[in-house]
Amino acid sequence: MANTLILAFHPNMNESxxxxxxxxxxxxxxxxxxxxxxxxxxxxxxxxxxxQRLVEDHDRIVWQFPFYWYSSPALLKQWQDDVLEYGWAYGSTGDKLHGKELMVAVSAGGAGEKYTKDGEFGITVPELLAPMRATANHIGMTWLDPFILPGTLNLSDDELEAAAGRYAQALGR
Ligand SMILES: Cc1cc2nc3c(=O)[nH]c(=O)nc-3n(C[C@H](O)[C@H](O)[C@H](O)COP(=O)(O)O)c2cc1C
Known part of the structure; x- marks a missing residue:
């Protein structure tokens, strides 16, 4: 199992x-x-x-967050803008992330069927994650299958328990 750093971006984890x-x-x-x-x-x-030190010390980085306007909460964008520096993450000497794995774990209030080409949103969650995937490619990280949990607004306790089990399993690989 990879040595994993989960960076969780939720504006109020206590109320999550x-x-x-x-x-x-x-x-x-x-x-x-x-x-x-x-x-x-x-x-x-x-x-x-x-x-940067923490990222360097881990083989797998997870960005975990709830979908906010089909994207991440703002602090993850700030983190990308600030931490992924030229000469560290990219550029001729920027190789610190090369070969590391990136997994996105995203929860979405909207139901899974809305996140389809013909559904209400007209776009899938993996498509919405394209900027993050391009970022991973740019900085030499391996893009892992994202962990996607849609329909959180109507998720039963049992469904949440099952999802938690799947998450632990995905991280344990
Ligand atoms: C400001 C804001 C924006 C949101 N935008 C979206 C969205 O674009 N798509 C979606 O499916 N859910 C959206 N949601 C719902 C959250 O993704 C949902 O409440 C969250 O996944 C539940 O996780 P939590 O219990 O950890 O907060 C939004 C919620 C808030 C507060």
Whole structure:
């Protein structure tokens, strides 16, 4: 199992039902480190060097977040803009992420059938993750199958438990 760093981006994890449960599923897993980024950086002043050191120390990075307007909460975008520096993440000497794995774990309030070409949103979740996938390609990371949990607005407790189990399984690979 890869040495995994889960960077969780939820503006209020305490009030989260889904993302909090997903993180609980990773508790006790060897080689998994979890960071609640909004707690660490409530003012968006990201400690770039600390984040880079942590990323360097792990083989697999997970960006976990709820969908906000078909994208991530703003702090993940800030994290990308600040942490993925020229000369570190990209550019002729920017090879620090090469060969590492990137997994996106996203929860979405909208039902799965809405995230289809002919559905209400007219676009799939993997299509919406294209900028992140392109980022992974740009910085030499291996894009893993994303963990996608749609329909969270109507998710039963049993369905959430099952999803938590699938998440732990995906991370354990
Ligand atoms: C500001 C905001 C924007 C949201 N945008 C979307 C969206 O674009 N698509 C969607 O499916 N759900 C959207 N949602 C619903 C969240 O994704 C959903 O509440 C979340 O996945 C539930 O996870 P949690 O219990 O960890 O908060 C949005 C919620 C908020 C508060």
């Amino acid at each position: 039902r889904v993302n909090r449960r997903l993180l609980e599923a990773t508790r006790g897993m060897a080689d998994v480190t979890v960071r609640d980024e909004y707690v660490l950086y409530p003012d968006f002043a990201i400690d770039v060097k600390a984040e």
